[in-house]
Amino acid sequence: MTKIHMVGSEPRNSTNFEEMKLACAAIGKEIASRGFGVVIGSLRPHTADYHVIQGMSEVDCVSEVTFFRKADEPPVEETELPKGKFKLVERRYQGNRHLTALLESQAIVVIGGQSGTSTAGFAAFSLKRPVLAVPQFGGAAKEIWDAVSSRYGQVLTHAELDTLSAKWGDSSASCVVNAAIKLSKNNPFDDRVQHPQIYLSAFTLILIAAWMVLFNHGSQVIGNVNYALFFLMIGISSVIGTITRTLINVYFDVVEVFSSKKILSDFVLGIIVGFGFFLILQASGILLTGDKLNFNAQTFQRLSVFMSLVTFASAFLLERSIERFRERMEKYADLDVETPRK
Incomplete structure (x- = not known):
């Protein structure tokens, strides 16, 4: 199954976190409606992971969620990821949550975020993993976009790049998922022949x-x-x-x-x-x-x-x-x- 690793949280001094929540929910709906799964590392309300899950729960299907948690953390509760909506796969980890989860998904999407998101995004880039930054809401994702988006032109069209960098709209969530899948199939960060x-x-x-x-x-x-x-x-x-x-x-x-x-x-x-x-x-x-x-x-x-x-x-x-x-x-x-x- 195709899985998208979601990384992000409320940026520092954010003035549009409410818009970011809606954007994450829209991405979650798009992922679930296509039958894809997600990889997450948190269910706290200030994270992108949480709001992506909220969006996925609105789709009438059972979606696969791979959740990374520390050994000393309690298991995910039924109320957070009900079995009627989600197929939960838990993974224990040591060290950095997102770095451990890099190989579990086909692509990483970063949105908003602070230092942890920045570490995960640039680590994915260094390891030549397909990482897509959503820059509209600032934070670490904007920094990652400025650093790596020049590579996107090898795979994405000019229209897709314009949509990804423009103000969030009705077609943005679909464009994000499409772009993540295209990057996973033809990874512009990989030096191997595509x-x-x-x-x-x-x-x-x-x-x-x-x-x-x-x-x-x-x-x-x-x-x-x-x-x-x-x-x-x-x-x-x-x-x-x-x-x-x-x-x-x-x-x-x-x-x-x-x-x-x-x-x-x-x-x-x-x-x-x-x-x-x-x-x-x-x-x-x-x-x-x-x-x-x-x-x-x-x-x-x-x-x-x-x-x-x-x-x-x-x-x-x-x-x-x-x-x-x-x-x-x-x-x-x-x-x-x-x-x-x-």
Whole structure:
């Protein structure tokens, strides 16, 4: 079962603890409604654990709760975690409660909190465990967010990051649980190769192999089919250029996220750029000689290499070109146009 480790408490000098209580209850509802379990270390009213449990109790299901308690602490009472609502698993521990519980869950969510929450969150980060900080209510969670949130961009979308950092709203609890699960599946704090990186690398190798096959055998195709192969090679070059730019951006900027939408858009733009240059070549041939450009074996391979280089460079430099174009358009839009005098 997927378990989320909740860590947090009322921050020092807090002015919005009541809002934090409601947020914790909303997270608890979201966790229980999805059939997930939680790992907690306290049931005192000033902790996030307590209010998450209150939210879970409002969902009509039996949720699993793993509770860590010291050997000298009394067992959890039936009134605190009734059997009709919760399946309780108690664990005894020595030392730090939250550090002992790190390996019991798939992800850690920290909210509010003081020094103990800070210790647990940064320890999870040091041990390369997936930890999600909820920064809206300040405290230790805000400190952890400021320190580690730059890594989240490798897994979470910009929209999710905006929701997590914005004022708490109706969709925030769902976003927190979704983000915690995504971090647990593709841990950005782990230096090991993640599945998206493997898929992207394999896809790139397949594209390069496909281009080479088309280059070697495309010229042997007779008829109008070689036109389609020609533009397919241009599209492949465009995608390879986009992937290259994305990998470089991710290498230098950990907030950069791989986007399939961007890949699709750049594929289409690459086709358009290639088509534009193809029209220029055709037009130059018609204007100079009166004949259209024919695709024989040598022409096909020569144009394929040239146009592939053009579209690769276009896709690789697309973001910079669009940014410069936008700056120029904004510059022209800001110019004051004088009204001619009559």
